[in-house]
Amino acid sequence: MTAFGTALLVSGTEQLLAARAVEARRKEALAEQPDAEVNRLDASELQGSMLAEVVGGSLFASHIIAIIDDVGATPPEVVDQLVATAKNPGPELCLVLVHQGGNKGKGLIDKLKKARIELETVAPIKSWEVPKFCQAEAKRQRVGLTTDAANALVAAIGTDLRALVSAISQLADDAGGEEIDAKLIGRYFAGRADVTSFAVADAVLAGNSSLAMERLRWALSTGAAPVLVTSAMAAAFRGMGKYLDAQGMRMNEYDLARQLGVPPWKIKDYSRNSRHWQSGGVAAAIKLVAAADADVKGAATSAEYSLERMVLGVLAQRRNAAR
Template identity: 65%
Template sequence: MPAFGSSLLITGPETLLAQRLVAATVAKARKEQPDSDLNEISASELEDTMLSEVVGGSLFSSNIIAVIDDVGACPAGVVDQLVEVARNPSEDLCLILVHAGGNKGKGLIDKLKKAKVPTESVATVKTWELPKFVVEEAKRQKMRISQDAAGELVSAVGNDLRALAAAVSQLAADSDQEQIDSDLIRRYFAGRAEVTSFAVADAVLAVNATVAMERLRWALSTGVAPVLVTSAMAGAFRGMGKYIDAQGSRISSNDLARQLGLPPWKMKDYARTSRYWGPGSVAGAIQLIAVGDAQVKGAATDPAFALERMVLGVLALARR
């Protein structure tokens, strides 16, 4: 479909994906008409005759790429005019409308959809889909990364797509191979407090007391806040509890991950370590972690000692 003589509504909260769609559409239009003008404006500024100026030709070019951001903020008096332009764009207009999702401007969005304006959705990426996003980002950088390594990067960086994209870009730049592996990720993010905390929790789940205590003492010596350790522990054992409850389900691992709200790579960790834990020991662990959390938040005079006692107490509950 040609870029000119068309309109596109991009709607959803993932701004990174929305901006990439805008950039791709603009690039396509520029390839068709290199001398086209690019007009960018927020819909809140479309008072009076401004819309006509944004979508109309100029003295220098008759081809216009018009990007209207935040269309939910379009003034009521301009709504019908904007819908009509989007329904019937002139042959020298490439119109791109961007909406952040939600109820703001819902009436306009409904009218645009009723007018059958082509729409692209950029919905929030689900937790279990994040490793797949990382794999695709690596491909954009002409790099390879396994699902497991992608999962580790998500654990290290979090759920923000911009942060993940930036991390992949940085790792790709620092790698002397065409692959991003777990060793590179651990080396690069070893200093992050959240990663260190998760490493403690992973060692406890695996019932590796020596490694768990080493990682805990390292975390505390490098200034990791004790509350991050209890938070990571609580999340790990809540996930284990969900996994144990759902173990008898006759569904695929990926479907189970979606049902539990966990990334698929994390399911492998739980499958590997679940033999050490049962419903009773998980419940006991969560109780000990709650006590430890209260202690590091002020109930204890020595948070480090409280954490060590919590970790050892949880480890004692595991099946040997």
């Protein structure tokens, strides 16, 4: 199938995937017609005869690749003309329309869908699917990424796809063709303040008091903001609370991860630690974390003392639950 004589609507909020979809169609069209002219502009600029100029041929190129961003901002008087062009683009036009999702320009989008314009949806990737995305991205960059490494990378970076792609690119360069494992991820991100905060929460959740205190002091000494520690603790114990509430459900770890909105590897952490926690202990821990969060935001004179008291208090709740 040729790219010319077609119109593609790329719709959704995930900008990285949207950009890739647009670039893939542009490359496909240029592979067919290397001398094609590429015109790209924002839909809000489609005033007067601008649409005809963008999609029409020129003295220098007969084939046109027209990319119109934020199509939801198309001026009302141009909507019908744009729909007609998308419906019948002509054999020398490759038209790509980019919609950022939401209700902006809903009338136009409905008309384009009714006209059966080719649609590529780029919805955000669910949190439990992000590790698989990382492995696919590593494969795309011709490097291996173990499952443990993918999970460690998401724990270190978060779920922002652009940040993950950038990190994988750097890791791939430094791996020298070797498979990326969890140890390499650990070496890369050991000094990140937000990562060390989550390491504190993991140690507390596991009930390792000496490691938790060691990691807390290390986090603070390496510049982690106290509020990052309380944030990581809150996330960890909210997740454990949800896990305990959902334990009676007959679901595999992937369905349970989807239910809780966490990556599958987190389910294994919660499962391993859940026998030492009860719902009442988790609720008490969350209250302690909330109090510490207020302290580090100004209610107390020593943030370090407040965090140490929080960690010890939460660990006591775990010990009480284990009795």
